[in-house]
Amino acid sequence: MRKIYFICLLFICNGILAQKKDKLYPVTIYEKIWQERNSDARLKMIKTIWLEDSTFEDPSASIKGITAFNNVINEFYKKIPDAALTSGPKIVKDNYVSWDWKIQDSKNKLIMGGREFARLNGKGQISKIISFWNKDATLSEAEVLKNLEADNLKIVEKYFESLFKTKDVNAIAPLIDDEAVYNQATGLPYGGTYKGFDEWTKMFAKSAELFDLQIEREPVYFSDPSKEEVIIYFVINCKAKKSGKTLSMPISEHFDLKKGKITAIRLFYFDTKQFAEFLKSRK
Known part of the structure; x- marks a missing residue:
């Protein structure tokens, strides 16, 4: 009898909880x-x-x-x-x-x-x-940061697609701040610091004279909206124009953004010395 009473009570309680849930x-x-x-x-x-x-x-x-x-x-x-x-x-x-x-x-x-x-x-x-x-x-601070993060990721994704996929350098011009700085490792033939979109295009053109590249592994995106920073990690496969040799190399690019524009990029090669020697090698 007690068992039947308990079961009935359980059904009643479950019914009440369901009503509250469905309300x-x-x-x-x-x-x-x-x-x-x-x-x-x-x-x-x-x-x-x-x-x-x-x-x-x-x-x-x-x-x-x-x-x-x-x-x-x-x-x-x-x-x-x-x-x-x-x-x-x-x-x-x-x-x-x-x-x-x-x-x-x-x-x-x-x-x-x-x-x-x-x-x-x-x-x-x-x-x-x-x-x-x-x-x-x-908007709350959390909502502002969430929106800012989404906007910054879209900008970096557009940059990556235009530069490495469609190879439309002019398409990235609206994404770049007038005073934006691009840092390339000094050990590379096109290494140095480039300021402004015009200087960036000269650097891109110089690198294109040395090698062709394909994306071997699509980028993974990391972001810190409080610092307006986006970091991407991907792998490129390059073919040197002097030697015809190929090389696979992991890359990390660090983006700084402000007011919807890229203000700085710092590029890191997994092994800069190896990449520099690869570009200089001959047949």
């Missing part, structure tokens, strides 16, 4: 609805948590019903087609849920922030949403 289900779907660009697909999702007497209010709209709510989101994406929405942790009180949200554009620029209040009907649906705007919202 946020309509809010989860609501957030996915706002992230869905396709109007028809979004409308199907809306119907699962929204009723014809459900309402949505914010400073720009006050509507009721399924189709009207879908139209609000359609208009939103017409105005901000590249919007990316993120939200914070949820606070639950009885049948009310509240949370903060932010909208950024494709360049990670903050457009707006605010706070959402949802009233649930206890049946897995939303009966009312009130959305407050905060145009003075700011």
Whole structure:
């Protein structure tokens, strides 16, 4: 008898926990609805948590019903087609849920922030949403660093692709600061310090006279957004034009960036002496 009682109690407890867990289900779907660009697909999702007497209010709209709510989101994406929405942790009180949200554009620029209040009907649906705007919202330090890291990685990836894959040197010009410094090992025929894009292109041209290269191993990217530094590690396979010999060599490039531009590059060869001798050798 005690065993049966315990099992029943366990089922009841599990049921209560499941109810608490599922309580946020309509809010989860609501957030996915706002992230869905396709109007028809979004409308199907809306119907699962929204009723014809459900309402949505914010400073720009006050509507009721399924189709009207879908139209609000359609208009939103017409105005901000590249919007990316993120939200914070949820606070639950009885049948009310509240949370903060932010909208950024494709360049990670903050457009707006605010706070959402949802009233649930206890049946897995939303009966009312009130959305407050905060145009003075700011990104947290962690969000700023995350966005900065993403931007800097894109810049370095573009640099790598243009220089080593498409071999379009001119494509890297917009990525380089006017005073940017490139440091090559002094033991190399094209070694030294080069300042500015024009000097960089002369160095690239000089190295191209000595060898051809292919990427043997794709780069691995490391970054420290607090220092605006990106480091990449990759392996090149070179063919010396004097001797026709080939050599595989690991490379590390250290990038400094500021305000969306590369300000310095320091290049490290796994064995600079070996690479220099490889370039000088003859048939």
